[in-house]
Structure formats: structure tokens, C-alpha cells
Amino acid sequence: MKTTMPVAAALGALAVTAMLAGCGGGDNSNSGPRVVATIAVPNSPSPPFNFDIGYADSGKYYLADRSNSAVDVVDTKTNTLVTQIKGNFAGIGATTDSSGPDGLVGIPGTNTLYVGDVNSVKVMDVGARQVVKTIPISTSGSRVDEGCYDPDDGLVMFSSPGESPPFATFISTKTQAVVAKLPFAGSSGLEACAYDPNGKNFIVNNDGTSANPEGEVNVIPAATVVAGAPAVSRVFPLGKCNPTGLDLGPNNDMIVGCDPSAGNPLITLVLDRTSGATLATIPFGGVDQIAYDKSSNRYFLPARHYQTNKIAAASNFVPTLAIVDATSRSIITTLAIGNNAHSVAVDGGTGQAYLPFAPGVAAFPNGGIQVVSTH
Secondary structure (H helix, E strand, O other): OEOOOOHHHHHHHHHHHHHHOOOOOOOOOOOOOOEEEEEEOOOOOOOOOOEEEEEEEOOEEEEEEOOOOEEEEEEOOOOEEEEEEEOOOOEOOOOHHHOEOOOEEEOOOOOEEEEEEEOEEEEEEOOOOEEEEEEEOOOOOOEOOOEEEEOOOOEEEEEEOOOOOOEEEEEEOOOOOEEEEEEOOOOOOEEEEEEEOOOOEEEEEEOOOOOOOOOEEEEEEHHHHHOOOOOOOEEEEOOOOOEEEEEEOOOOEEEEEEOOOOOOEOOEEEEEOOOOOEEEEEOOOOEOOOEEEOOOOEEEEEEOOOOOOOEOOOOOOOOEEEEEEOOOOEEEEEEEOOEOOOOOEEEOOOOEEEEEEEOOEOOEOOOEEEEEEOO
16 A cells, blocks of 8 residues: 655654754764654654564665554655555564554565564565565464574574473575474563674574573574574673664674663673673663664664653653664764664665654654664
8 A cells, every 4th residue: 555645744744853853962063973763654743653674675664563553664765655555463462562553574676574563573575565475483372573584594583582482483485384493491572683683693683591590692603593403502691781673893893782671771781702702791771772884883772751851751752763883882862752762774875874763862753764864
């Protein structure tokens, strides 16, 4: 379904964009990272705009939109919502674990997008704007969440954090069939994952175990998945982190986003992905999905749970985006973002980051997608 913005809504969005371009911390001038657009998405204030992971590739930004039970498609050259692809998704459920769509994993340069939903992963042809296959994962009524792609072996990994125990599912991109599952006994949940081509490993954030109750990183050799017996080979403790987002940076760096428990310092960690050694502790946190942009050599960290005193708390959040230089591993600037802005995707070709948000912050009165320049 092609979606167009009514004239009144378009004028309202332009007014909001102009207002947003003048707010936020850090460098908001025309020579640095700044808000460049706000894209309206059909939603209502109650329940507020509900969304999950974003993904960008080949001039398009895709968003898992639970409010509309669809994957939203944005043209990154014009910053317009061009369509919403339906797929019989779960929509907004009673809990996050019973809602969908959730995680998005694309095969770069193709029209294939894997979409996590309740009980299944759906394979979407974004060119034809339709779901072409549904891959059953469970019958528990729990969502399939974040995932990652291994181009070396033609595998996609998805986490199912709400299962008992949580488990990872590995799907062949050649046969579109499940090839293996890995249960995480004793885990309190699973978060973002990434595929490391240097070590040929899957890397995933584990919410907590008895040994590391506030989180750890687990390393899974891809060779064990190919052999049909996936296994964790290394564990990196994270201290008081409660890990969420994860991405790979330059060289052998990886960045782990933290959303610590109340009373703990807000932090983001940069680790060596072979040894697990901490290379930097960035004094910024309360994030969920995070992204590394190779074109600008910068990390983008949307913190929906940020506090100005940099100590985690349970309320009175000040949603903030931090942009971090990947070489110095230090914050370049910060910008104000909308309520519950917890996911981000970067289109390196246009130099823009996309952050969906819900109503609830005065400067961001309507749910939509905030567009921020990367330079």
C-alpha cells in the first residue's frame, strides 16, 4: 500500500522539523550532526507509537512498526514514507514478548529481509512488497527478536529472549529452513547479535547468568553451527551493564550498549572482540539498539533512559543521542531525541541516521521518525 502524507500533516511535520533542528545538545549547526527531517508515520497518541528494530540498505530504511502491524519503508533520498508492507504480523500485544514485528535482518544488496515476529521469522521480498515465506520457530506465543547475518556461511541468527530457556535459531539463507537451535540454559534473556568476519563467530549479548547476573557477551563459532552443534566457546563478563545493543567497529573493536539498573553509572563499553578486554568505558548509557557507520567512522547511541547526572534511574528520562568517534572512542556530540527512541539505523550513502520515536517529549509531540545527519 502506497502511503502519502496529507498536506496539513506535511506542513505540521515541516514545522516540527524546523523546531527540532534548533534543539538538543552538542553541535546542532549546519556544519555538524543535526536533525534534518521528521517523517510522519500513521499512529495514535494512545497507545503511543510502538516500534522495534530498524535497518537501512540500498537507499531504503525499514522499520518494524507494531502500531501498523507492518514493516515501514522510507526512501532515504527524499525522506518520505513510501509504503507499509503488511505480513499478518502480531501487532501490539499484551507484552513486548507477545508483540511483532521485531528484529530485522537484511541481505545487503538484495530484496530479502528477514523479520522476527511472534512464533516465527517471516521472509519478505521488499521489492514485491510481500511476505514470501513464514518459518515457524516456536508455538509459545513469544517473539523472535533481534538477529544478524553471516555472509560467509549463508546463515541468519535470531534470538528468542522470552522463551524458557531463551534460545538462538540459525536459518539457512539458501534453503530458508532452520538448521540449528542453541538454548541458553540459565540465561535471563538474549539481546543484539553480530557476525564477526575476522574470527568467523556469532557474538550475542546475554542479559544475565548466575556467573554474570548483569550481563555477558557470548561467542559462538560459526563452524559449530555449520556442523549442526552450535556452542558457546567464550564468555566475556560485562560487570554492571545489562547489555542491549551490540555492533562491530573498526579493526577488532566491538561496542556494547548498556542499560544499567537504577543507581549504577550509565556506560557503554568498547571491547576487543577476540579477547573481551575492555578498550574504553564511555560515560553514556541507557541505550537499546546501537549502530556503527563505516562511512563516518562513528557510533550512534540512542539512549531512551538517559539521565543528565549519568546515573541510571527508573524515571524522569531525558532521551538523548550520543555520537561517538570510533577511533578515539569518545563522544563527539549529543542531540535531543524523542520519547522511547531506542532503535537506530544508518544509511551511509546519504549520511543520515534514522531514529523512530513515540509521543511524550514536548519538543517531539507526535510519534514518527527523526532523521539526523551523520556529519
